Amino acid sequence: MQNRQTNQIFNFDKFPNFEKNLDLKQRAWIEVKGKAIETNVRQLRSKLSKNCQFMAVVKADGYGHDAKLVSEYAIKGGASQLGVATLNEGIKLRSSGVKKPILILGNLYTKRDLIICFKNDLMPTISSIRECLICNNIGKQFGEVAEWLKAAPC
Numbered sequence: 001m002q003n004r005q006t007n008q009i010f011n012f013d014k015f016p017n018f019e020k021n022l023d024l025k026q027r028a029w030i031e032v033k034g035k036a037i038e039t040n041v042r043q044l045r046s047k048l049s050k051n052c053q054f055m056a057v058v059k060a061d062g063y064g065h066d067a068k069l070v071s072e073y074a075i076k077g078g079a080s081q082l083g084v085a086t087l088n089e090g091i092k093l094r095s096s097g098v099k100k101p102i103l104i105l106g107n108l109y110t111k112r113d114l115i116i117c118f119k120n121d122l123m124p125t126i127s128s129i130r131e132c133l134i135c136n137n138i139g140k141q142f143g144e145v146a147e148w149l150k151a152a153p154c
Contacts, residue, residue, distance in 0.1 A: 041078055041079055042078055054081070059084045059089060068096045071093060071100075084102060084103070090117070101123055102123065103124075104125060107125055108124045
């Protein structure tokens with residue numbers, strides 16, 4: 001038996017305007033219901049012990065679904081903390097009225113960024129002694145200690 005392969009190449013030259021007919025936004029989409037987020041968080045939370053914290057990560061604007069909306073439903077479902085990627089995302093969420101602790105998952109390297117983080121009651125990710133000492137000095141400078149700073153081992 002002979003196995004014969006043919007390489008058929010589609011000739012787009014015959015259809016010069018096909019790209020005009022494509023709607024690239026229609027390639028893929030997702031619809032998320034807030035109640036589904038709440039239910040999913042509640043179910044995940046039910047698997048944890050009562051004293052365990054649950055952080056909902058809502059970076060990239062709730063993965064494109066509106067961080068404020070996703071956060072509200074995650075909190076309703078039992079999330080005790082939120083995680084975002086950047087300082088800007090944390091500030092937006094905090095200024096939208098979210099009161100729960102918010103962790104900035106991306107590192108903040110400068111004293112200026114850490115002060116902004118402190119002033120907005122956000123938790124930075126600390127990955128070096130240098131950052132820990134800066135946070136300690138910020139607390140002393142402003143005469144108050146953020147909740148996350150109280151737990152810091154510095």
